[in-house]
Amino acid sequence: MAGYSPISSLGYFIFGVSDLAKWEDFAVNILGTQVGIRNSDSLGLRIDDYEQRFLLVEDGSDDLQALGWEFDTEPQLEAYVEKLRGRGVEVTAADEVTTSLRRVDKLYSCLDPDGWRHEFYYSPSVVALSKRFSSPVVANGFVANELGAGHLVVIAKDGVKTNNFYQQTLEFTVSDYIKGEIAPGGPVLDATFYHVASGRHHSIAVAEAPIPQNIDHMMLQVNDLNDVGLALDRCMAAEVPIRMGMGHHPNDQMTSFYMQTPSGFACEFGWGGVIVDDDNWEVVRYSELSDWGHKMMMSPPM
Ligand SMILES: [Fe+2]
Structure with a gap:
């Protein structure tokens, strides 16, 4: 569909x-x-x-x-x-x-x-x-092909303006909303999640948060939960900074962790994201970024 x-x-x-x-x-x-x-x-x-x-x-x-x-x-x-x-x-x-x-x-x-x-x-x-694609470290490969490359969460200067443009001009479809603290007692993130026709839960999300950078994170999804755990092991062995530990998001159902890329923004590495069927989808508003986990391991950028 x-x-x-x-x-x-x-x-x-x-x-x-x-x-x-x-x-x-x-x-x-x-x-x-x-x-x-x-x-x-x-x-x-x-x-x-x-x-x-x-x-x-x-x-x-x-x-x-x-x-x-x-x-x-x-x-x-x-x-x-x-x-x-x-x-x-x-x-x-x-x-x-x-x-x-x-x-x-x-x-x-x-x-x-x-x-x-x-x-x-x-x-x-x-x-x-x-x-054909094959990776020596991600044995069961990435979720891409018709679902696209992954997703990106951007921090807008003016969330109303950006969200209006994404909805009314670019015709992205709202998946859902989350407004909640990035970490307990930390800054509040107010995010709108968008999908397009192929239905990856979100291809882009627009957040408003009191932080200076444009990109919060990009996301890569793998076919096998074990490949998420193995990526976490590789990060720890190579001392790649972990932004947030393993956890689960309530909206896209992704089980993931967040590492820091060499450019400073984060990369979420996850498994299990849902696919939206527009004919049977209800837009809801969540009050928490994560059901469990995603413990902040580094201070959020201020
Ligand atoms: Fe994400």
């Missing part, structure tokens, strides 16, 4: 980083992603048979550069771009170099009220059968 959003999935993340070599070591040996296409100042990472799900660009920013939203067909992409322009959004067609760096066939982009770039594309490149 296709969902209500015209967008199929969140297909890729682009992050600006300050230390590409450190990120490569982290991505391969801790996360278990595979290296894809490498350029002098960028690195593509794979988690499935797409040629690229993450693009890391060495620009010193340690921040979000862009999110790539996938459409199933060219007419669906073109119709969406027309709708955005009709709503007064400035949508730019990408040049050939940018399109090829994303490993897609056709690409447009626009900025949201926070200045974050959203890219819209169709026809991603997939690898040859002989190069």
Whole structure:
């Protein structure tokens, strides 16, 4: 059952980083992603048979550069771009170099009220059968393919503006809401969670919190709970800082922990996220970020 959003999935993340070599070591040996296409100042990472799900660009920013939203067909992409322009959004067609760096066939982009770039594309490149994804450390692989790359939680400067833009202009569908303390006695996080047609519980969530950074965390999901435990063991052995210990979220039902990436923002590593069927879904408001666990191991950024 296709969902209500015209967008199929969140297909890729682009992050600006300050230390590409450190990120490569982290991505391969801790996360278990595979290296894809490498350029002098960028690195593509794979988690499935797409040629690229993450693009890391060495620009010193340690921040979000862009999110790539996938459409199933060219007419669906073109119709969406027309709708955005009709709503007064400035949508730019990408040049050939940018399109090829994303490993897609056709690409447009626009900025949201926070200045974050959203890219819209169709026809991603997939690898040859002989190069199918396999990771020496994540034996049972990642949950990606039609559900997309994962999710991202961003901190908006003005939550009302950003949420209006995501709902009314970009046509993301609300999954649910959580308003609760990040840790007991800590700052309150007020978050709205969004899915698109393929139904991963959320592809993006917008939080308002008294913290300075743009990205709270990105999330990678694996097929086997044991691969979450093994990732935690790898973090501890390599002394990768753990932001929050193992725990369970009430809304997407994800069992996960949070580690710190070389860029400072967190990566949630999880298993068991639910898939939304828009015809049988009730939007609710939760008052706790976690049912159990997710114990804060480091002070939240202030
Ligand atoms: Fe998450």
